Amino acid sequence: MATYNLRRFAHADGLKAIARKHLLALLKPHKSYFDSRGLTLPPPSASDGLDYDQLVNVLMNPGADTPKSLLDALFFVHEMATPECMDTLLQEAETNGISLDGKPDPTAADVAVQVYLQDKDLLERKHAEQYLTRPRSFEYFQTEIRPIPKFKRPTSKTLAALEKSLDDWYEKKKRDRGSKVFVYPKKDSIWFLVRHGDPMRREGSLVSGQPSSVFYRPEKYDVLVYEPAIGEFRMNACNKGEKDTFRKEFGRHLFNDEDFFPGTGKYTLEPLRADGEASIVCTDIDGMEWVRLKEIQYFWGGAEKEIEIRKANDIFAAYSGSGRAMPKKARIIRASFQVKFTDSKTARTVTIRPSNIAQYTRDSDASVVENWLTRRGFIIADQEDESE
Known part of the structure; x- marks a missing residue:
């Protein structure tokens, strides 16, 4: 209202x-x-x-x-x-x-x-x-389905069903019904704007010079963006419950799969950019001798949906030798590491792709690698639901 x-x-x-x-x-x-x-x-x-x-x-x-x-x-x-x-x-x-x-x-x-x-x-x-460009922070979710299904713009009937599902959640959370989803197709992505109510507020006011109060329901806008090239869904929303609802309902109504976008992201590759070579140290990990970053992919987006792939025997050494650094603006969407385990004469490959994909040559490598990923900050710590 x-x-x-x-x-x-x-x-x-x-x-x-x-x-x-x-x-x-x-x-x-x-x-x-x-x-x-x-x-x-x-x-x-x-x-x-x-x-x-x-x-x-x-x-x-x-x-x-x-x-x-x-x-x-x-x-x-x-x-x-x-x-x-x-x-x-x-x-x-x-x-x-x-x-x-x-x-x-x-x-x-x-x-x-x-x-x-x-x-x-x-x-x-x-x-x-007007609200599309206001948000400044997003949380990212990436589908595990390969090949990535072709995106089809939702029909008015699909949007109505999506809005009803969102209304059911908002009503349960005492935010009233009446949500509306706007769709804005761009050259390289599809932007969604969700308008809905927030919890009621009461404020003091003056009416004809007399003290009174105003009881009202604020209006809120959340921005969600889907990148078809990499199957990535990012959103700017208030709390974990709302993010989970968006993730499931948009997946269900747009791709007929409420798990199309997996839950809260498990992996992040930002330590590579923030910590540099320190992010791949493994001297404190039992079962690992050394790690090298051998491939990294950056998503630049734009009209041509540009993805930059860099490969080397040692990416960090290559950057250092040329006097360059990792780009600050491009999203890191994939990284492959060469890992020398103590139980093997040859190194094996480990690939990480945010937000929920880790690929190992052997299943037995998982526990050792997960320990390393946790200590270096590649695994996102569990977060409790934010207050509603």
């Missing part, structure tokens, strides 16, 4: 930024509600008669009977009534054949209202798109 942002919208200045006829067109579908609250909406042809102060008072005191569609309309219009959003909406209106008021100087709010009245799904989608 959009009451969270309604408080920021319900000011006379904000309402007056909208041309009167557009504001009345936005409010008209809810005439019976305003009548019940003692506010009569004048006809668009009337020269005056709209009591802005009374309108603000009604909006600042929503009740159980306040139409959700009214709250959503006011929220989205307010959020998109900025100069930057206006430029975007003008372009979208032209692209989608939306006719806007012919006046030469509309306000950003005028444009937002007109687009909403003619195509509210478009306005809602452009609003959600």
